[in-house]
Amino acid sequence: MKRDLHQIAEKLLLAAIALGSLCTASWAGPPPPPSIPSTPVGNAEMSAVTMVAVAAYGFWMMRK
16 A cells, blocks of 8 residues: 555656656746857756655665
């Protein structure tokens, strides 16, 4: 039962990241002109969400 809950939580987390990425891309509008240097990493909020999700997933995998 505990393993099933972890799998569901993992799938929900990955779906939330994918949905957040799609929503951010659709609401961003046209991209600004490239600056020097240009780094295609997205906005700060998505970077923070991705870092938290990766850290949570790593912590969850470490506890197994």
